[in-house]
Amino acid sequence: MLLKGVVSAWLLLEAAIAAPTRQSPLVLEKQKSPYNLDHYDPYDRKFDSYGEHVQPLPMRNGKGTDMLGPRNRDRERQNPDMLRPPTTDHGTMKNMHWSFADSHIRIEEGGWTRQTTVRELPSSVELAAVNMRLDEGVIRELHWHKEAEWAYVLKGSVRITALDTEGGSFIDDLEEGDLWYFPSGHPHSLQGLSPNGTEFLLIFDDGNFSEDSTFLLTDWLHHTPLSVVAENFRLPPEVFKELPEEEKYIFQGSLPGPIDKEKPAAFKKSKLQFTHKMLAQKPKEASGGKVRITDSTNFPISKTVAAAHLDIGPGALREMHWHPNADEWSYVIRGRARVTIFAAEGNARTFDFMPGDVGIVPRNMGHFIENLSDDEPLEMLEIFRADKFLDFSLFQWMGETPKRLVLDHLFATDPKSGAKFAKAIEDAEKDVIKEHYSIDDDSYEDEL
Known part of the structure; x- marks a missing residue:
């Protein structure tokens, strides 16, 4: 019986070695790579495939498979959320991304x-x-x-x-x-x-x-x-x-x-x-970076263009917000960014940006800007056809709305989590760029 078990084990090992691999060699080099069928992420975390030198694949939470046909591997690494979009992406949306490299x-x-x-x-x-x-x-x-x-x-x-x-x-x-x-x-x-x-x-x-x-x-x-x-x-x-x-x-x-x-x-x-x-202006300090805003209030001649210069720290987040008076035209100077645009009617789409890339967010559409890298800064411009820079902060809105009303919307069946949320938004202070926050989830860390 022992000999039979050894032979069976050897045959299984031999078959595994002979079987063609369905993973990119770059993927196999990274234990933390999310680009495999066994990886499970319920939170749609970011992954900096370009910075980590990992080749993306269209696989998420047990779905998808590898790629067999022709492909542009460099483009895929630069736009990982195109190849593997978050589960929250849905519906159809116009393209909001362009690179000057294609002009x-x-x-x-x-x-x-x-x-x-x-x-x-x-x-x-x-x-x-x-x-x-x-x-x-x-x-x-x-x-x-x-x-x-x-x-x-x-x-x-x-x-x-x-x-x-x-x-x-x-x-x-x-x-x-x-x-x-x-x-x-x-x-x-x-x-x-x-x-x-x-x-x-x-x-x-x-x-x-x-x-x-x-x-x-x-x-x-x-x-x-x-x-x-x-x-x-x-x-x-x-x-x-x-x-x-x-x-x-x-x-x-x-x-x-x-x-x-x-x-x-x-x-x-x-x-x-x-x-x-602009860069000589005293910046607005946030927990995760710095913001300088230039519009007609401090540059009076600029009646039709307003702008913000963002320094977003490693892993930090330009908070969830929207602009009521103009489309946002953004330009990346250095670093790499992930942006998800919410367009109402169940539509949302995620785009990734490199230096020299341009992004559009139509007015009133909710969005965030996330620094994809955990060790490099992100520098970019937000530009608007407007005389003033205006935005609404989701955090501030929640904090300044009656607590009962907010909890009825979001935590009617989970009062314990609702109490934590109410405490977190208590001061309602707008934090334009939020420092990196590591989600405490032992099961996720064990999986990696």
Whole structure:
């Protein structure tokens, strides 16, 4: 009997070794990987597949199976909740995610530009964006737009010029974390300054905007009769015979000197302040990070764009909330994020974001932003087509609503848990970014 048992055990082991594996090698390297049929998670916890170098698979709580056909493994690691959505996701929802890496890039002399508009991301109806790079001395030529332009400097330094409607001029040099805002129709220019130039994010208050449709100085002059140009400037037509025959758009210019030496003789200082130092603001401290809000209350010229700069600590959560006055257009500067959008009527969908990614949350839709990483910070912008930043906090709402009413809604059959909940929301203090909270669940830890 003993010999028969040994032989049976050996045959079973041999069969197991010979059987083809149905798991990615990357998955097998991680004991805590949720991407297997035996893993059970009743709480839909996050998992940072990109940071952990684990290949996601469409398996959750005993359902699903592996993948046999062609696949984009890098994309899957960047968007794990697309491949393995939380059980709470349901229904249909428009795509709310786009990466600038998928945007067409226009390459020019000493610079480039790429955009995310309603054409790339149909849900981006209120705002459009342009990511632009200018080397040292490279100029984004004198121009204006139908739309207002809001900008955030991502790297390097840049000089801007602008003219207001009363003939006042404005010149300023900006660095990382600084903003500018040009109202609709106000002419302006941009030029890279530092040895590596500059890179910035431009926001326009219309999702249908196109960077290729701006009003350019050279383009206008080229399409105006030379006799009119000459008469306008009171000079012989011959003076203009060497005007550019096509738009310059982005081009290498001469290096600028100090602002005081650059000002023309007719310079009249504008009464408007077109720039703002966002990162120099004193932040609002939260338990899990920092928030800086810039809108018309502290940047008065910015009448159509409001923004928040978020520093979300490792594992921390931008609390559950919604915005009543505008769609949220978000942009990840560094780190990785998970966002679930609740759209009512039983619809919810989860998206994952990497640096350079854009996210949309339509107004009034509930959502959160979670730092996927437990050891790296998440830095991002929330931007709105609005004059003020407004949000509603779910935590604050629950805390300031009569306790009886809240418990009747949520804990009618579980008064013990209701008492714990009531205690937790007692102070009703909004905590915009909540520090990482580890769920105490021994059965879950034993499973891992």
